[in-house]
Amino acid sequence: MNVLVVDDQKSMRSVTSTVIREMGHDVTEAESGQVALDIYRSQKVDLMLLDVEMPGMDGFETARAIREHKSVWFPIIFLSAKTEPKFFVEGIRSGGDIYLYKPIVPEVLEAMVHAMERLALIQEELHQSKINMEKIANRDQLTGLINRRGFDNAVNLEITKSNADRSPLALILLDIDQFKQFNDTAGHQAGDECLKVVATILLKAMCRPADLVARYGGEEFAVLLHNTDLAGAQVVADRIVKTFEDFAYPHPNSSVSKFVTASGGGVQFEQGMTSSALLEAADRLLYVAKREGRNRIIF
Numbered sequence: 001m002n003v004l005v006v007d008d009q010k011s012m013r014s015v016t017s018t019v020i021r022e023m024g025h026d027v028t029e030a031e032s033g034q035v036a037l038d039i040y041r042s043q044k045v046d047l048m049l050l051d052v053e054m055p056g057m058d059g060f061e062t063a064r065a066i067r068e069h070k071s072v073w074f075p076i077i078f079l080s081a082k083t084e085p086k087f088f089v090e091g092i093r094s095g096g097d098i099y100l101y102k103p104i105v106p107e108v109l110e111a112m113v114h115a116m117e118r119l120a121l122i123q124e125e126l127h128q129s130k131i132n133m134e135k136i137a138n139r140d141q142l143t144g145l146i147n148r149r150g151f152d153n154a155v156n157l158e159i160t161k162s163n164a165d166r167s168p169l170a171l172i173l174l175d176i177d178q179f180k181q182f183n184d185t186a187g188h189q190a191g192d193e194c195l196k197v198v199a200t201i202l203l204k205a206m207c208r209p210a211d212l213v214a215r216y217g218g219e220e221f222a223v224l225l226h227n228t229d230l231a232g233a234q235v236v237a238d239r240i241v242k243t244f245e246d247f248a249y250p251h252p253n254s255s256v257s258k259f260v261t262a263s264g265g266g267v268q269f270e271q272g273m274t275s276s277a278l279l280e281a282a283d284r285l286l287y288v289a290k291r292e293g294r295n296r297i298i299f
């Protein structure tokens with residue numbers, strides 16, 4: 001663990017630091033609450049040992065400032081010569097987890113650090129599983145692409161960015177042509193395989209890592225082209241159509257082609273547009289592409 005030892009007295013800091021280092025942890029020292037806060041903001045702290053009486057910001061204020069931050073929890077152990085119950089109570093109220101009396105008893109400090117380490121581990125596991133669940137929630141299981149939820153989040157982020165720095169942003173919405181017939185003729189499982197192939201086709205047609213491909217709905221896909229204007233998006237659209245042709249994935253019952261094709265609508269983001277307006281604009285063009293014979297992307 002990265003342990004931050006905060007005490008205005010150098011001798012006290014060294015005694016504490018020695019115990020912690022002997023336990024195998026890395027120690028950073030701070031001589032005031034303010035310095036502790038600066039360190040906490042710039043590097044990862046897994047455990048803080050905090051003195052109470054310090055000139056300027058005392059330990060209680062320091063703990064409160066950290067807890068106000070609402071970052072991921074990490075343990076705070078107070079080490080104080082103030083042994084009256086009211087200080088103990090204030091220590092816990094200000095956000096401390098344990099309050100130990102000075103002079104420190106090394107075995108007791110060690111035991112308490114172990115106890116906090118156990119809790120910190122549980123906390124870390126929870127934090128990781130929260131991150132993993134977010135990832136799962138944003139991904140489509142069949143194709144491995146991000147799903148509508150993930151895509152909508154990404155679009156909103158990109159829109160905020162484009163509104164701020166005026167960078168261009170383009171979106172293409174795609175829908176597989178006569179996919180119902182595909183399923184009806186070849187079966188639903190074959191349809192699922194086809195969806196995976198279409199995901200591969202679209203990923204293959206992208207050439208920049210920042211371009212985002214999503215499975216937006218059943219047989220609908222969306223492509224978000226960051227820092228791309230309409231002309232750039234048209235190049236990508238041509239490449240998408242070309243990649244479908246190259247793959248030549250057989251369609252068992254399509255009036256458009258012997259192979260799987262898709263229709264699409266492409267739009268460029270305009271300042272102030274909402275994400276739903278952007279998607280609706282693409283959807284309208286997609287509908288036009290369907291009406292005009294499918295197997296094309298219209299801008």
Ligand code: GH3
Nearest residue numbers: 175176177178179180181183188191192218219290
């Ligand atoms: P159009 O060319 O006008 O887009 O015709 P279409 O048949 O593709 O469109 P329609 O909306 O009538 O049908 C879409 C089909 O996509 C119907 C639905 O069963 C199928 N579908 C949606 N999600 C999945 C899926 O996850 N797996 C499979 N196999 N089929 C799916």
Ligand code: MG
Nearest residue numbers: 008051053054
């Ligand atoms: Mg002190």
Ligand code: MG
Nearest residue numbers: 175176219220
């Ligand atoms: Mg559809």
Ligand code: MG
Nearest residue numbers: 175176177178
């Ligand atoms: Mg379709």
Ligand code: MG
Nearest residue numbers: 175178179290
């Ligand atoms: Mg349809």
